[in-house]
Amino acid sequence: MNYTKINKYSIIFFAVILFLLNGLSQVKAQELKAEISQDERMQWWRDAKFGMFIHWGLYSIPAGEWKGTEYDRIGEWIMNWAKIPPAEYRQLANQFNPQKFNPKEWVSLAKRAGMKYITLTSKHHEGFAMFKSYASDYNIIDATPYAKDIVKELAEECHKQGMPICFYYSHARDWNEPEALVHRKSDPMKLNFDSYFQRKVKPQLTEILTNYGPVGMIWFDTPLSIPKESAQELKELVRRLQPNCIISGRLGGGVQTDYSSMRDNQIPANVISGDWETPATLNDTWGFKKNDHNWKSASDLIRVLFDITAKGGNYLLNVGPDAEGVIPAPSVSILDEIGGWMDTYSEAIYGASESPFNVEFSWGNVTSKPGKLYLGIFDWPKKELCIEGLTNKVTKIHFLNDKNKMAINFKEIIKSNIDHHLLMIDLPDTAPDKAVSVLVVEIEGDVKVEDIICQNNKGTIALPGVIANVTKSGEPFELIFNNTGGGGAGNWRETDINLNWEFKVEIPGEYNIELVSAEIGYHEDPSWLDGHTVEVTMGDQKQTTIIKKERDEFNPRSQYWKKVYSSGGTLYFEKAGRYSINLNATDLKTKKIGKDFFGFTFRELNLLPIK
Ligand code: JFZ
Numbered sequence: 001m002n003y004t005k006i007n008k009y010s011i012i013f014f015a016v017i018l019f020l021l022n023g024l025s026q027v028k029a030q031e032l033k034a035e036i037s038q039d040e041r042m043q044w045w046r047d048a049k050f051g052m053f054i055h056w057g058l059y060s061i062p063a064g065e066w067k068g069t070e071y072d073r074i075g076e077w078i079m080n081w082a083k084i085p086p087a088e089y090r091q092l093a094n095q096f097n098p099q100k101f102n103p104k105e106w107v108s109l110a111k112r113a114g115m116k117y118i119t120l121t122s123k124h125h126e127g128f129a130m131f132k133s134y135a136s137d138y139n140i141i142d143a144t145p146y147a148k149d150i151v152k153e154l155a156e157e158c159h160k161q162g163m164p165i166c167f168y169y170s171h172a173r174d175w176n177e178p179e180a181l182v183h184r185k186s187d188p189m190k191l192n193f194d195s196y197f198q199r200k201v202k203p204q205l206t207e208i209l210t211n212y213g214p215v216g217m218i219w220f221d222t223p224l225s226i227p228k229e230s231a232q233e234l235k236e237l238v239r240r241l242q243p244n245c246i247i248s249g250r251l252g253g254g255v256q257t258d259y260s261s262m263r264d265n266q267i268p269a270n271v272i273s274g275d276w277e278t279p280a281t282l283n284d285t286w287g288f289k290k291n292d293h294n295w296k297s298a299s300d301l302i303r304v305l306f307d308i309t310a311k312g313g314n315y316l317l318n319v320g321p322d323a324e325g326v327i328p329a330p331s332v333s334i335l336d337e338i339g340g341w342m343d344t345y346s347e348a349i350y351g352a353s354e355s356p357f358n359v360e361f362s363w364g365n366v367t368s369k370p371g372k373l374y375l376g377i378f379d380w381p382k383k384e385l386c387i388e389g390l391t392n393k394v395t396k397i398h399f400l401n402d403k404n405k406m407a408i409n410f411k412e413i414i415k416s417n418i419d420h421h422l423l424m425i426d427l428p429d430t431a432p433d434k435a436v437s438v439l440v441v442e443i444e445g446d447v448k449v450e451d452i453i454c455q456n457n458k459g460t461i462a463l464p465g466v467i468a469n470v471t472k473s474g475e476p477f478e479l480i481f482n483n484t485g486g487g488g489a490g491n492w493r494e495t496d497i498n499l500n501w502e503f504k505v506e507i508p509g510e511y512n513i514e515l516v517s518a519e520i521g522y523h524e525d526p527s528w529l530d531g532h533t534v535e536v537t538m539g540d541q542k543q544t545t546i547i548k549k550e551r552d553e554f555n556p557r558s559q560y561w562k563k564v565y566s567s568g569g570t571l572y573f574e575k576a577g578r579y580s581i582n583l584n585a586t587d588l589k590t591k592k593i594g595k596d597f598f599g600f601t602f603r604e605l606n607l608l609p610i611k
Pocket of ligand 1: 077
């Protein structure tokens, strides 16, 4: 009796001690974690390259249609498009009962596709929480017949399968809350934002960062005019609750985050330094729409994945499950096709660095690892592939899908009159892969490429805007070529800007000037503007052109925004050697789309030999 009593007390005593020690060690662990460096925080994400976005909420019920009217824009915005009063929209929750939701299948699908993280909308602009919330009863447990915590179910499955789970959270925009932000312009007057912010945003973020284990990232969105202090507070909240958690690009308030988000579906035209991600759709919507069957092909998506990796970014590709909890069958088969490619080729993606060449090639793009280049070939060249400007000695070339690593023949050539290196690779007649074939080029030493543009082996002198020397009134100037327009176009609106390139010409003669611009704007409704007057100057030769569309061309790397071609006269090169060329504008048209003005969406200038 006495003995058991002592035993019981000592057990309780030790349990208490253990509990305290454990608490202490957790505090220690947190403190240690708080000191993790930015590189440590980002490492898993940098290696991952490819993630699954999941847009799921009440909007999956109307699925693009409200009271007999179909809305052709993105499905998760239907409350806005159809101007549905909040009280009426909230009724959707009474119907939300996704009996077919199977988190195990979703996570397995992401894994099969080669995706290394999942980002779920925990609350989108509609304001409805897909998790149990004590801050608002407009949530999955308190407002729906389903009454199971979707965030919890998916998070637990992710933890089980070793898949980082991340949460999208619409922090500034909430159509169920009159105090939340709506318009960038009128919102600074919104004095009540803080009330919504304190009552719902902070508590809900605390909930998702506390109740579901480690969170890989919080994906904030559409910050609108959120005050700097509020954005800062959110950043501190995330850092305090989960120091390892990454903060996405769209926090707002000018507060620095852990990486930058490209605009939706937009891909830059060259290598971008720093951490970045392109969120993208499989069709033309994020949230499920029953009539959106405009699926992109797996081949195009694999090319985009390779291209984004080559430009130094991550690809976050979306699925929009329906109201029953089913990911549309076409999405599943597209992702499985991508997964099939990844099974063979993912070595060229995971943990790979960007291309050492700062330009796009017509045939594909390049990723790299120490001692190796991976040439991702999209368009199969006949017989021979020519890599220009690589100065390293090449030791071996083989196909990545060839288990025997059979050596492929190649020649390294230097064009002595312009000191230009060419690597000529013999290719079989047909591509090993219809989406992206990958050649592994093994090199000696650290990769080094020429730093001046040379006339290429086909005779073209390609001068992309992204690598031009740009000046404004004679001072160095950053003309943004990556974030403002579709497919890496610049948005040129001031006539005192000048673009200049230096390059080497191998073959003298007469050349046609080709000016390539790009469509920009909403992907549902891309725009392009003509009528700009530009001048191309080289020495005492000058050509003046009014930009008009002569032809356009689908650009697989920017899907929604076509390239637009105009010709701009001719230039004459008397002899081989080094030249410099200028592009400036004397008259620029501008047009407003949405909230932004756009002008001449210049991409590149090409000089094509006249034969
Ligand atoms: C936002 C959301 O409004 C949309 O519903 C979806 O969730 C998407 C991933 O993100 O849409 C945006 C946000 C920012 C830009 C464009 C669309 N942007 O910066 O161009």
